[in-house]
Amino acid sequence: MTNESKEFQELVEKQQAGLLKPKDRFAIPAQEMPAQDALGRRSTMSEVALGYTPMQARLEAMRCLQCKNAPCVEGCPVRIRIREFVEAIANGMFQEAITIIKENSLLPAVCGRVCPQEVQCQEKCTVGLKFKDVNQSVSIGRLERFAADLSKGCGAVPAVAPTTGKKVAVIGSGPGGIVVAADTRRAGHEVTVFEAFHKPGGVMVYGIPEFRLPKSIVQEEIDVLSKMGVKIVCNFIVGRTRTIEQLMKEDGFDAVYIGVGAGLPKFMNIEGEHLVGVYSANEYLTRANLMKAYAFGRGADTPIAVSKNVAVLGGGNVAMDAARMAVRLGAENVYLVYRRSEKEMPARIEEVHHAKEEGVRFCTLQSPRRILGDAGGHVVGMECLRYDLGEPDESGRRRPVAIKGSEFVLDVDTVIVAIGNDANPLIQQTTPGLEFNTWGNIVVDDNCKTSMEGVYAGGDIVLGAATVILAMGQGRIAAAAMNQYLAR
Amino acid sequence: MSFKILSKRQLSENVFQVDVQAPLVARARKAGQFVIVSPDPDAGERIPLTIAGANSAQGTIRLIFQRVGKATAQMAELNEGDALGYVAGPLGRPTHIENFGTAVCVGGGIGIAPLLPIAAALKEAGNTVVSILGARTKELLILEEEFRTLSDELIIVTDDGSYGRKAVVTEPLETVCRRSPKPNLAIAIGPTIMMKFCCETTKKFEVPTQVSLNTIMVDGTGMCGGCRVEVGGKTKFVCVDGPEFDGHQVNFDLMMKRMSAYKALEQKAYEAFREHVCKIGLHHKTTI
Numbered sequence A: 001m002t003n004e005s006k007e008f009q010e011l012v013e014k015q016q017a018g019l020l021k022p023k024d025r026f027a028i029p030a031q032e033m034p035a036q037d038a039l040g041r042r043s044t045m046s047e048v049a050l051g052y053t054p055m056q057a058r059l060e061a062m063r064c065l066q067c068k069n070a071p072c073v074e075g076c077p078v079r080i081r082i083r084e085f086v087e088a089i090a091n092g093m094f095q096e097a098i099t100i101i102k103e104n105s106l107l108p109a110v111c112g113r114v115c116p117q118e119v120q121c122q123e124k125c126t127v128g129l130k131f132k133d134v135n136q137s138v139s140i141g142r143l144e145r146f147a148a149d150l151s152k153g154c155g156a157v158p159a160v161a162p163t164t165g166k167k168v169a170v171i172g173s174g175p176g177g178i179v180v181a182a183d184t185r186r187a188g189h190e191v192t193v194f195e196a197f198h199k200p201g202g203v204m205v206y207g208i209p210e211f212r213l214p215k216s217i218v219q220e221e222i223d224v225l226s227k228m229g230v231k232i233v234c235n236f237i238v239g240r241t242r243t244i245e246q247l248m249k250e251d252g253f254d255a256v257y258i259g260v261g262a263g264l265p266k267f268m269n270i271e272g273e274h275l276v277g278v279y280s281a282n283e284y285l286t287r288a289n290l291m292k293a294y295a296f297g298r299g300a301d302t303p304i305a306v307s308k309n310v311a312v313l314g315g316g317n318v319a320m321d322a323a324r325m326a327v328r329l330g331a332e333n334v335y336l337v338y339r340r341s342e343k344e345m346p347a348r349i350e351e352v353h354h355a356k357e358e359g360v361r362f363c364t365l366q367s368p369r370r371i372l373g374d375a376g377g378h379v380v381g382m383e384c385l386r387y388d389l390g391e392p393d394e395s396g397r398r399r400p401v402a403i404k405g406s407e408f409v410l411d412v413d414t415v416i417v418a419i420g421n422d423a424n425p426l427i428q429q430t431t432p433g434l435e436f437n438t439w440g441n442i443v444v445d446d447n448c449k450t451s452m453e454g455v456y457a458g459g460d461i462v463l464g465a466a467t468v469i470l471a472m473g474q475g476r477i478a479a480a481a482m483n484q485y486l487a488r
Numbered sequence B: 001m002s003f004k005i006l007s008k009r010q011l012s013e014n015v016f017q018v019d020v021q022a023p024l025v026a027r028a029r030k031a032g033q034f035v036i037v038s039p040d041p042d043a044g045e046r047i048p049l050t051i052a053g054a055n056s057a058q059g060t061i062r063l064i065f066q067r068v069g070k071a072t073a074q075m076a077e078l079n080e081g082d083a084l085g086y087v088a089g090p091l092g093r094p095t096h097i098e099n100f101g102t103a104v105c106v107g108g109g110i111g112i113a114p115l116l117p118i119a120a121a122l123k124e125a126g127n128t129v130v131s132i133l134g135a136r137t138k139e140l141l142i143l144e145e146e147f148r149t150l151s152d153e154l155i156i157v158t159d160d161g162s163y164g165r166k167a168v169v170t171e172p173l174e175t176v177c178r179r180s181p182k183p184n185l186a187i188a189i190g191p192t193i194m195m196k197f198c199c200e201t202t203k204k205f206e207v208p209t210q211v212s213l214n215t216i217m218v219d220g221t222g223m224c225g226g227c228r229v230e231v232g233g234k235t236k237f238v239c240v241d242g243p244e245f246d247g248h249q250v251n252f253d254l255m256m257k258r259m260s261a262y263k264a265l266e267q268k269a270y271e272a273f274r275e276h277v278c279k280i281g282l283h284h285k286t287t288i
């Protein structure tokens, strides 16, 4: 179909006249998002998914049935008015679409790219249910991305209320922190964001790779904060450079939001994990993203071992990102070793799909027993065991059971561990009076308020490893509560 | 914030001392803590350096570093009036300081620098401080004067006998441990191999021993796990659980293997940098 094609024009006319019947809508094929060629992209960091064209976006939007009860909205953690924005796109009212999205979501260009839509809005979509295939749901995420990208670069700066004289400290510049900074600044407070790293953006800059989320998108959001008058202080480690108590008692901050993320990577605790060539995914991705290891010898100097055969342990987004990064850093063979079957993988479907296209080999129902090293302490292989799926466990997923005598050695020189994070203990160590649970996560009430007066928290440090949208959602709630608290 | 270098001294061929403006760090830091610095605000290896001292009135911290890789070489090129890309910290848990009685402080090579604030704090807390400093050769010995002033007893050894006794630090350490009463605490900071043998020595005499580990680091806040070591059979992160640990529990052999990890690559970056600097004619010797 082309823009001028009669077919498309007819659909548009019917849509605008309100004559498009469900039957017509079901007949429109789900629109695939154009992507870089799978082979070519193995050697470039630039974004893989290219986004819809306006025609594709309108076609995809016309697949939406405009359900009265809009079940998709229930699946959305921040309750975007999905039906309305999708309709606006179907009608070609792209600016209106983005305005509707922004009522609830501050970072649509990010969320459109990284949200696990297939377990949120799109899981509930009537179209997907009708076809009994979540991949046939209206591609809400792609439409969100489309609308957000069209308004990219226009850099609209939200209005800021007259100054209140109150000071807000935001600790951590991840998605939660960004939302809190924007929302409290809008209310007229003086806001400072403290970030431990030398670049703001949290996991969105040092974790999620460029080929999935271009850094310029995150930077644009940070620039908007600066334009609103938010102060961003990098290389500042709250708890060490200044404690929360000092910020509040000595530096005059009236309210604090803690959004420091999950932090501490977990290891498997198996033999050989200290060998040279074993990395946490956090280390591997940080070196690659933030410190541009891929340009090693060409200006950036952070060395990650030059790997030929890489095993990545895990099945989540982080594991996919690490595996696909390894491909781009020139590894010949990349194995994704996962204990359960592909169905149980928590990663976004699209990432699994892209990883496979790029040649990552999926070794499911396998798990490492130990990592083997040579005399110099370098990784030379990984001994694995094969598994069967047994009875379901507490999480409802079938529990993998080791098959006796199924040991084999995978020939690898690098092992990347991507099995999740524990909570970073730094704030806990340095903030007496703040309540934590047994896992080291901060305890908050429904308003994201902590056990300390004026102190709020959200994101991964509260939820354990979560998602960008959940961190944003908590940021929204916390900021509203903070604004209310400061207005007393 | 500008992290301006207010003064610079060359302590030996490859060792430099700078006083850098970082008022918040100067105010917050305690003995045993470190900072992460980079000559370049955007890219480059993040370098962990122990804080060798601070002047909170002036708002400066003292850093002593050795030119070993590209980033430290780049730092060595900076002069008074120039600024570092960033300084983040103070990081790590401070040393536990109290009046233990007699403390023996062993420093080797560049490890003498991080030892200084700890020895000073121990002295201030009322301890009798016996310092043992070791270097390969006389020219590489740093901070002798500072240690002479604060120590109750100072023993110097060099590998080649060019200054002090010709010995390795474990020899006088053993002698001191044999004394009666034996020291109440030992602190050893230096090359990993030195710390390993110091711990073996003090273990024989059951003298509790603290070591300060200088592993590879990326973020310095617990996020990457690159700094992990095995202590008492458990994985610990040097940047958040340390940098000081009970030396008798540390698996030094494992640590030494890991330390060699990036050496070859780092060397490559350094060579490339040297070549680059020579080509554009920037290379100049820093005046002392």
Ligand SMILES: Cc1cc2nc3c(=O)[nH]c(=O)nc-3n(C[C@H](O)[C@H](O)[C@H](O)COP(=O)(O)OP(=O)(O)OC[C@H]3O[C@@H](n4cnc5c(N)ncnc54)[C@H](O)[C@@H]3O)c2cc1C
Binding pocket: A114, A115, A116, A171, A172, A173, A174, A175, A176, A177, A194, A195, A196, A197, A200, A201, A202, A203, A204, A207, A208, A209, A236, A237, A238, A239, A259, A260, A261, A262, A263, A285, A317, A318, A321, A348, A424, A426, A427, A458, A459, A460, A461, A465, A466, A467, A468, A469, A471, A472, B221
């Ligand atoms: C590789 C990877 C891929 C992911 N993929 C997805 C995905 O596809 N979709 C999705 O929804 N989610 C994904 N996630 C998860 C998502 O990124 C996180 O849930 C989200 O970023 C958490 O946001 P946050 O606000 O808690 O802060 P974070 O983004 O975790 O940021 C916290 C910030 O606080 C800073 N900080 C920490 N301690 C201090 C301190 N003491 N003082 C000052 N600053 C401090 C940190 O340096 C960091 O910048 C992924 C995560 C990773 C690691």
Ligand code: SF4
Binding pocket: A063, A064, A065, A066, A067, A070, A071, A072, A073, A082, A083, A086, A124, A125, A126, A127, A138, A140
């Ligand atoms: S559930 Fe699907 S079809 Fe119904 S309104 Fe939402 S996006 Fe449209």
Ligand code: FES
Binding pocket: B216, B217, B218, B219, B220, B221, B222, B223, B224, B225, B226, B227, B228, B237, B238, B239, B240
């Ligand atoms: S340096 Fe990254 S966890 Fe310690």
